[in-house]
Structures are given as C-alpha cells and as structure tokens.
Amino acid sequence: MAGTVLLIEDEPNIVEALTFLLEREGWRVVSHSNGQDAATVAAQVMPDVIILDVMLPNKSGIEILTEIRANSTTRQRPVLMLTAKGQARDRAAAKDAGVSVFMTKPFSNQAIIDTVKTLSQ
Amino acid sequence: MVRTLVGTRIRERRRALKRTQTSLAQAVGISPSYLNLIEHNRRGIAGRTLIALAAELNVDPSELAEGADGVLVNHLINLAKSHESTPETTRTEEFIGRYPGWARLLASLGHTAQAQRESLAAMTDRLNHDPFLSETMHQILSNITVIRSTAGILDTTPDISEDHRARFLKNIRSESQRLSATAQSMVDFFDAPQSTDTPSPSNLHQEDVFWDKHGYFLPDLENGTTTVDTLLADHPAPTATTSNGLRNHLLRYQTVCQKLPLAPFQAALRKHPGAPLTLAHMFDVPLPDVLFRLAHLPASPDIPSYGLIEVDMSGAVNIRKELPEFALPQFSSACPLWPVYRAFGAPAQAIRAVLEMPTGVQVTSFTIATAQATDQYDMPAFLHASMAFTTDTRAAIDPKPQPVLVGLHCSVCPRKQCDLRRVDYILS
Numbered sequence: 125m126a127g128t129v130l131l132i133e134d135e136p137n138i139v140e141a142l143t144f145l146l147e148r149e150g151w152r153v154v155s156h157s158n159g160q161d162a163a164t165v166a167a168q169v170m171p172d173v174i175i176l177d178v179m180l181p182n183k184s185g186i187e188i189l190t191e192i193r194a195n196s197t198t199r200q201r202p203v204l205m206l207t208a209k210g211q212a213r214d215r216a217a218a219k220d221a222g223v224s225v226f227m228t229k230p231f232s233n234q235a236i237i238d239t240v241k242t243l244s245q
Numbered sequence: 246m247v248r249t250l251v252g253t254r255i256r257e258r259r260r261a262l263k264r265t266q267t268s269l270a271q272a273v274g275i276s277p278s279y280l281n282l283i284e285h286n287r288r289g290i291a292g293r294t295l296i297a298l299a300a301e302l303n304v305d306p307s308e309l310a311e312g313a314d315g316v317l318v319n320h321l322i323n324l325a326k327s328h329e330s331t332p333e334t335t336r337t338e339e340f341i342g343r344y345p346g347w348a349r350l351l352a353s354l355g356h357t358a359q360a361q362r363e364s365l366a367a368m369t370d371r372l373n374h375d376p377f378l379s380e381t382m383h384q385i386l387s388n389i390t391v392i393r394s395t396a397g398i399l400d401t402t403p404d405i406s407e408d409h410r411a412r413f414l415k416n417i418r419s420e421s422q423r424l425s426a427t428a429q430s431m432v433d434f435f436d437a438p439q440s441t442d443t444p445s446p447s448n449l450h451q452e453d454v455f456w457d458k459h460g461y462f463l464p465d466l467e468n469g470t471t472t473v474d475t476l477l478a479d480h481p482a483p484t485a486t487t488s489n490g491l492r493n494h495l496l497r498y499q500t501v502c503q504k505l506p507l508a509p510f511q512a513a514l515r516k517h518p519g520a521p522l523t524l525a526h527m528f529d530v531p532l533p534d535v536l537f538r539l540a541h542l543p544a545s546p547d548i549p550s551y552g553l554i555e556v557d558m559s560g561a562v563n564i565r566k567e568l569p570e571f572a573l574p575q576f577s578s579a580c581p582l583w584p585v586y587r588a589f590g591a592p593a594q595a596i597r598a599v600l601e602m603p604t605g606v607q608v609t610s611f612t613i614a615t616a617q618a619t620d621q622y623d624m625p626a627f628l629h630a631s632m633a634f635t636t637d638t639r640a641a642i643d644p645k646p647q648p649v650l651v652g653l654h655c656s657v658c659p660r661k662q663c664d665l666r667r668v669d670y671i672l673s
Binding site: 137138140141144145159160179180181182183184186208217229231232233 | 382383384386387389390391393394395397398401402409412413416419420569570604605606
C-alpha cells in the first residue's frame with residue numbers, strides 16, 4: 125500500500141472519483157465531508173497526505189488548515205488544497221496558512237495522482 | 246499671451262516674503278499638503294481661502310486670481326500624456342487663453358472617457374468578484390470537475406467493474422443535468438431586466454478599492470498629517486458620485502476617529518471585544534459611531550476583526566466592509582432576514598444576533614437603526630441602519646442565542662423553504 129490519504133471534501137461525486145483514482149494507485153483513502161471536526165479527524169487518522177477542499181460546511185478549508193498547522197501531531201503533514209474558485213484571495217490565504225500545494229478545479233486525474241505521490245515522498 | 250498660474254503666483258509671492266508653506270498654511274487654516282497642491286496648480290482655489298491667502302501675502306485677491314485656471318491646465322496636460330499623440334503641452338496655457346470654450350470641452354471629453362474606462366474596468370472586475378457570480382462559477386466548476394475526472398476514469402480503466410461503471414455513468418448524468426440547469430439559470434439571470442435598485446455598483450467598487458488598499462485604516466488622517474482632500478487627490482474618482490461617496494466616508498471616518506481615538510478605543514475593545522454598547526457608554530458616543538469604528542481599525546491579533554454594512558431606508562448600501570467569511574452585496578438587496586433591515590422596524594433599538602450562513606459560518610452581529618430629523622414640514626425622518634459583525638469567538642454573545650438562519654441573497658441561498666424567498670435559487 126502506498127500510504128493513507130485523508131480526503132476532506134463535501135461533494136460526494138468528487139469523493140467517489142478521487143477515492144477510486146487513489147485506491148487504484150494503491151492508496152488507502154479516508155474521506156470526511158464536515159469541516160467542523162476535520163482537523164480532529166486528521167490528528168486521529170495521521171494520513172501521509174491531506175487533500176482539503178476550500179469550501180466546506182461549517183468551517184472553511186483555510187480555517188481547517190490553520191488548525192492542522194497549529195496541532196503538533198499534524199503540523200508537518202502535507203496538505204493539497206482544492207478550490208473551484210481559484211481566486212487570488214484564496215491562494216494568498218492558503219499560502220499564509222501553510223498550504224503545501226494549491227490546485228484549482230477542474231483538475232486532471234494524473235495531476236492529482238502525481239501531486240499526491242510527490243507530497244508523500 | 247501666456248499668463249502665470251494662480252498657484253505659481255502664490256508660491257512666488259510666499260517665497261518673496263520668505264515664508265514657509267507650513268506657516269502660511271497654518272495662518273489660513275489649511276494643511277501644508279493642501280497648500281502644496283495649490284502651489285503646484287493641482288488644486289483650484291477661490292473664495293475664503295483665496296482671500297485669506299491674499300491677506301497673508303499682502304496682495305489683492307484679484308492679483309492672485311487673475312489668469313488661466315491651473316486645474317484645467319493640469320487636466321489638459323495629463324490628458325495629453327495619456328494619449329499617443331503629442332500635443333504641444335508647453336503651449337497649454339496659451340491654448341486655454343485663446344480658446345477657453347474648446348479647452349473646457351476637451352477636458353470634459355477627456356474626463357468622460359476616463360470615467361467610462363473606469364466603469365468598464367469596474368464592471369469587468371465585478372464579473373470576476375461578484376459574490377453571486379462567484380457562487381455560480383463555483384458550482385459549475387465543481388460539476389465540470391466530476392464530469393472530467395469520472396470520464397477520465399472510464400476512459401483509462403478498461404477493466405472497470407460493471408458496478409463502478411454504472412455508478413460513474415450515473416454520476417456523470419446527474420452532474421450533467423445539474424450543469425445544464427445551472428447554465429440555464431445563469432442565462433436567465435443575465436437575460437432578466439437589470440434591477441433599478443443597483444445604481445452604482447461601480448461607485449461602491451471604487452470605494453472598496455480605496456479602502457482595501459488602506460486596510461480600512463488611515464493613520465495619517467487620524468493624526469492629522471494628511472487631509473481628506475489630499476487623500477482624494479491621490480485617489481482620483483472616475484465620477485462625481487464616486488468622489489462624493491468616498492468624501493462622505495472619509496469625513497465620517499475623520500469625525501468618528503476624533504470621538505474614538507485609536508489607543509484608548511483599542512484598549513477598551515480588548516476588555517470588551519463583544520460589547521459595542523458598553524463601548525458607546527464608555528466613550529459617550531452613539532452606537533453607530535462605535536460600530537463604524539470597529540470596522541476601521543488596524544489589524545491586530547488581540548482584537549476581533551469586524552465587518553460593516555450601512556444601509557439607508559431604501560435598502561441601498563452606503564458603506565460596506567466584507568470579511569473573508571461573510572460576503573456583502575455590492576447591490577442594495579441582501580437577505581431580508583439580516584438585522585440591518587429588521588432594525589428599520591424598531592429604530593434606536595440595539596439588536597444583537599448570531600447569523601448563520603448556508604455554509605455554516607456564524608457571525609456575531611450588532612445592529613441599530615437611527616433616525617435623522619429633517620428641518621422641513623412633511624418630510625420623513627431619514628433612517629439609517631448600521632450592522633457590524635465578526636466571526637471572532639471573543640465577541641460571542643453569552644449566553645449564545647439561537648442562530649438566525651440567513652443567506653447572502655435568494656438567488657444563491659439554498660434554503661428553499663424560506664418564507665421570505667423573492668427569487669429562485671440560481672444553482673441546481
């Protein structure tokens with residue numbers, strides 16, 4: 125097994141597609157759709173890579189990323205952020221919060237796989 | 246005949262008397278920076294200021310006022326610089342002297358062209374940043390993401406199980422349908438007649454640009470080292486309406502800051518981060534001034550960051566400061582459940598409420614509507630409502646009230662059962 129990916133995303137069809145893609149590449153995928161306790165889940169799962177959507181119910185991806193970086197157990201975990209907005213403001217906020225890689229939807233399947241591989245190394 | 250400009254004459258006369266700009270400015274009650282603008286013919290001068298300057302310089306006002314209009318000269322020179330052609334800018338004053346009507350017409354046309362360029366830029370920017378369109382684009386891109394990713398899987402996985410194939414085909418179909426419906430709603434949205442209650446989005450946008458640039462905090466204006474006029478000179482407005490709106494906002498800022506000085510107000514806010522009414526009592530000022538001041542402070546980790554919306558009784562937005570988590574309409578109409586509208590039903594009543602957006606984001610809000618009496622018979626009082634809001638939990642209401650479920654605007658609000666819905670949800 126390549127490792128564990130925590131997928132924090134609220135669009136079920138995106139979760140299904142990404143889960144299939146990553147599992148096909150040998151990753152174990154844990155998905156979570158609620159922003160409220162996402163950082164807590166990250167600390168429990170301790171994934172090799174976190175894929176995090178910017179817009180989530182109850183808490184934004186930026187807030188979750190800030191919490192992940194503030195927690196000593198998850199501080200070093202690589203985080204790939206996804207957004208459908210691609211606005212400069214989102215990018216700047218994500219960078220300030222400590223994002224590893226920022227990708228804009230729609231993304232190519234290969235780009236996601238390559239990025240997760242790179243981040244896990 | 247080439248005539249010397251008013252500002253130039255003032256400067257020459259001042260130097261002849263060996264007076265500094267500061268002393269002369271103080272003597273006539275204007276700022277040195279504003280006098281500097283006058284002396285360099287970047288500001289016109291007339292009336293009391295001209296008379297006062299003439300008296301200080303021991304000359305007759307007519308001796309200073311006589312000659313070509315310095316503002317017009319500079320306007321034409323700047324117009325020439327912004328154009329590819331190369332008019333004889335060294336003879337601008339002569340041109341104005343010989344053909345004053347044509348000169349004013351040319352300046353007016355240049356001003357109109359500049360205003361149209363600014364409006365076009367503002368409208369283009371609005372297409373990129375309007376919260377309604379932003380939400381719609383977010384939905385469309387999410388739909389496309391699923392379709393692209395799922396189609397890619399089907400295309401590159403020949404040995405995919407029948408179960409997966411069926412589920413992915415179903416996902417593509419459902420996302421395609423949502424995409425079609427959203428696209429159709431968007432077409433309908435643009436086809437609909439434009440609301441008449443949106444007279445000046447570009448004006449508000451121009452003000453947003455100014456305040457965003459300064460972070461809603463102007464230390465030089467607070468400590469008196471600059472003036473409203475100087476700030477406006479550095480941020481030329483494309484239209485008179487924009488200029489007036491920004492000027493009023495700046496004057497209000499100046500007045501409120503005098504009542505609520507930065508350091509004492511910040512100290513009080515640290516002790517009472519979620520109690521604007523307490524702050525109003527402490528400083529003996531009306532609550533709207535406190536709400537305004539809360540949104541005009543330097544960013545600091547030890548005090549909450551507040552947003553602000555001020556509307557008049559028609560619902561038109563006069564002042565707005567968004568928070569990243571809580572968008573505001575550039576148009577006049579937002580969610581009718583916002584306390585800033587409810588406040589008109591109970592003027593002078595301070596309202597505090599927790600608002601929950603469809604995304605789950607909660608803000609603590611403080612609102613009040615105030616009435617301004619008119620001095621004419623049969624004229625209604627002018628009602629004006631202010632709502633300050635923050636996501637900072639240090640400002641939370643204790644005990645926490647039941648959140649009011651609100652949205653930004655019906656068109657992007659998924660609360661389909663809301664009794665106050667005015668228009669259909671644009672997204673599928």
